Amino acid sequence: MALKDYYEILEITPGATDAAIKKAFRKLAMRYHPDRNTGNPFAIHHFREIKEAYEVLSNPVRRSEYNHKRWQHGFSSAPVGAFREATPELLLQQARHVEKYVASLDVFRMNHDALERQIHQLLNEHHVNMLSDKGQFEVNREIVTSVLTSIQPLPYNFLSALAAKLVRIAGTDNQLILSIHNAIRKKKQQYLWDKYKGIVMLLIALLICYFIYTSA
Numbered sequence: 001m002a003l004k005d006y007y008e009i010l011e012i013t014p015g016a017t018d019a020a021i022k023k024a025f026r027k028l029a030m031r032y033h034p035d036r037n038t039g040n041p042f043a044i045h046h047f048r049e050i051k052e053a054y055e056v057l058s059n060p061v062r063r064s065e066y067n068h069k070r071w072q073h074g075f076s077s078a079p080v081g082a083f084r085e086a087t088p089e090l091l092l093q094q095a096r097h098v099e100k101y102v103a104s105l106d107v108f109r110m111n112h113d114a115l116e117r118q119i120h121q122l123l124n125e126h127h128v129n130m131l132s133d134k135g136q137f138e139v140n141r142e143i144v145t146s147v148l149t150s151i152q153p154l155p156y157n158f159l160s161a162l163a164a165k166l167v168r169i170a171g172t173d174n175q176l177i178l179s180i181h182n183a184i185r186k187k188k189q190q191y192l193w194d195k196y197k198g199i200v201m202l203l204i205a206l207l208i209c210y211f212i213y214t215s216a
Contacts, residue, residue: 003070021057089139098119102149137171144166145176
């Protein structure tokens with residue numbers, strides 16, 4: 001599938017600021033909004049593309065990933081570094097944003113798949129390697145702590161699969177590694193309880209019935 005040029009869709013340059021991206025989105029969204037273009041399939045389709053482009057370019061982490069893909073696909077001869085490359089500080093900012101967002105949600109109604117995608121984007125292989133290589137221990141600690149908080153509503157299987165990446169980010173910080181393992185252990189205990197609590201409650205009920213019967 002061909003890579004879309006989100007900058008072209010929003011009619012901006014690759015070096016556009018966050019404010020310029022937002023301004024372009026608002027202008028184009030108003031122009032092509034379906035309510036203003038009833039019966040115009042082109043406008044409706046273009047509105048969707050405008051929205052898709054804005055969702056990527058307004059997110060620092062997703063924009064960094066997209067810039068890298070865009071460069072690989074030959075959209076620009078400029079090196080990736082000419083764009084806003086992901087940094088430990090930028091990833092920490094995004095991790096805190098996700099944590100704050102999760103805290104505002106109803107855990108029983110939240111979209112777990114969407115949260116998983118956000119965490120995967122945040123901790124993709126390129127970002128994990130960068131964090132590990134740069135070794136900014138305080139920043140890495142805050143990122144890991146923030147991610148562990150954000151993924152609390154997610155199932156145990158997701159956390160266990162993510163553990164290796166978090167340990168790599170922790171590096172030689174043994175205390176942080178211990179925190180990761182403790183989080184996994186607690187999540188596993190909760191997972192096992194949720195899985196077998198029905199059986200446990202049934203056994204308890206049978207034991208109670210047995211004692212009542214034998215004591216009668």
